Amino acid sequence: MVVEPKSIQDIIATLTYARATRQKITVCSGGHSFSANHLRDNSMLILMKGFNSYEINADTLTAKAGPGVGGSVLMLELYKHNLFFPAGHCKGVCIGGYLLQGGYGWNGRKLGIACQSVIGLDIITADGELVHANAEQNSDLFWAARGAGPGFFGIVICFHLKLYPIPKYRAIIAHDFYMNHLEDVYTWAYEVGPVIPKAVEFQMIMSNNMLNLLGPGIEAIAPIFADTKDEYEEAMAFMKNSPIKSKAVIATPAFNPGIDMLYKTTMTHYPEEQYWGVDNMWTHAPLNDLMPFIKEIARTLPPEPSHFLWLNWHPGHLSTDMAYSNEDNTYLALYSTWKNAEDTPTYGDWAANMMRQMAHLSTGIQLADEGLHQRTAPFLSNSHLKKLQEIRAQRDPHGLFYEWHSRPVIK
Ligand SMILES: Cc1cc2nc3c(=O)[nH]c(=O)nc-3n(C[C@H](O)[C@H](O)[C@H](O)COP(=O)(O)OP(=O)(O)OC[C@H]3O[C@@H](n4cnc5c(N)ncnc54)[C@H](O)[C@@H]3O)c2cc1C
Structure with missing residues (x-):
């Protein structure tokens, strides 16, 4: 009903x-x-x-x-x-x-x-x-x-x-690389990650058709939201001075896309009316351990707009008292997407299967991009999940509301 x-x-x-x-x-x-x-x-x-x-x-x-x-x-x-x-x-x-x-x-x-x-x-x-x-x-x-x-x-x-x-200084800078620079790109992102200023939500998107135009590659994108000119300059520096910038097929200057364009840009990677197979992980694993899997993702990545997201997070200390409790330095997410139901057997399990192979490098998942119907993984700290279930028992003693598709066992 x-x-x-x-x-x-x-x-x-x-x-x-x-x-x-x-x-x-x-x-x-x-x-x-x-x-x-x-x-x-x-x-x-x-x-x-x-x-x-x-x-x-x-x-x-x-x-x-x-x-x-x-x-x-x-x-x-x-x-x-x-x-x-x-x-x-x-x-x-x-x-x-x-x-x-x-x-x-x-x-x-x-x-x-x-x-x-x-x-x-x-x-x-x-x-x-x-x-x-x-x-x-x-x-x-x-x-x-x-x-x-x-x-x-x-x-x-x-x-x-x-x-x-509203942050006064808003911009996006993007550097796009062909797949033959994969090792250089991820090595740079991994090394620079800890020092990227908080005003930058640095992310990289690997797909089989960068900008719907250039074929397989990796877009390194830095959206910046700074309050002062100094903060803005500082936020841009790691892209401006990137040691691999010269290898980019396209390196844009900083530009303010405006709110409409901001959403239009992201929607190219997340179109409506599609089937999705999605899974993710938080990690602080050494790059050497991640690299073979990144190469395997590049080798097996389904057609665009399917993509692999590398999000630089490097959180500070989570000071607020709330159930949310799982995050780490880097967020990796796989988004497989396709138009027709008959392609589901081909692409439906790719993200979950890849993440299963990498699970030993993971410290848990986000609930944003959860695929808990296909794979169980920790999404809250053990103590927070335990507390949450105690509150549930008080507030919903007869289990009126469904839980997640699956949840890890509380230790
Ligand atoms: C294209 C796309 C882009 C995304 N981009 C981002 C992003 O940038 N950042 C990010 O963090 N996440 C992102 N997500 C993930 C998204 O935030 C989550 O899937 C979120 O749950 C979607 O919210 P919704 O209300 O649209 O979804 P719904 O499917 O309606 O809700 C998801 C679940 O939340 C619960 N819920 C929803 N509303 C209520 C309510 N009123 N009361 C109680 N429970 C409720 C229900 O359990 C429901 O099953 C994206 C997802 C997609 C598909």
Whole structure:
């Protein structure tokens, strides 16, 4: 059964009905879960896309937004007010699923994981009560809702967000390399990673057709969000002075793409209406150990827009008390994507199979790009997963809400 509630009362009535008929609940906001986490057997699916209104308060630097608000929609509106939020990189992704799992967004290395900018939530609990959760009240739910991701046990109807002034100096620099420079490119990225300033979300995308034009290669991309001229100059330096810049087939100067172009650029790698097979890992493994697998990825990578993402993260210390607890220096993600159902047997398992081979080098996964229907891997620290399950037992004692497709065993 699929329910499209128009009001809070509709949601409460749906939960009452599910409890009475012993059905489980799944929730969907933007529907961008790569593993289609909300499609589960014998469940009632609640579609929250209609909860998509938002209010921006420029004076207090806060906003209230429903889970069905697209991250790009919010960003567009914030830009008009010279404000900013670390929203996700693609159109279509809604803040519902995005913020529950953490949220790796624009300027995320500097502003932190997006759920660190959630200051409160309005939630309907498993027993059908509407509550507000923040650091002071219902703090167990507040803790859980920032990191539980697709395993959250309640329905978020509104997020209360902290906003930021828009970074004054915004730019992208890109260097594109053919595949014969693979070793040089990853060696440089690995070596420079620890010193890349926080105002840069440095990433590299390997695909079989760079820029939809150049054939197989690696795009090294540095989006910069700096508040001062000095910070901007410092952020650009590692690209400007890159020792392998001369090997690039294209090396762009820094340019400000504007918000529309920013999203258009990312959408070339994440088109709509596609099938996806996705998996990922966090790592701090030595490059020598990773390199044979990177070469194997290059050798077996499905046709574009399938790609391999290397994201330089190098987190600081995670100071906020929340369920989210798993990150590391480098994030590696495989996105296999194809247009026709008959290609599923060919490309469907590639990402999970590759990640299985590399699992000994991994310190866990992100829930953003989870493929837990195909492969189990740790997504929270052991102690946080244990605490989360204790809160679940209190808040959803009868297991009304589905958990993740699979979860690692708590040690
Ligand atoms: C093209 C694409 C690009 C992406 N880019 C990024 C990115 O830049 N950064 C990043 O961090 N992630 C990114 N993701 C991952 C994305 O953030 C997650 O898949 C996220 O869960 C999507 O949110 P959604 O609301 O659209 O998805 P949904 O599929 O609707 O939600 C995912 C799960 O979250 C839970 N959920 C959703 N809404 C609610 C609610 N209101 N109450 C309770 N539980 C709820 C449900 O368990 C649901 O199954 C991307 C995904 C895609 C497909």
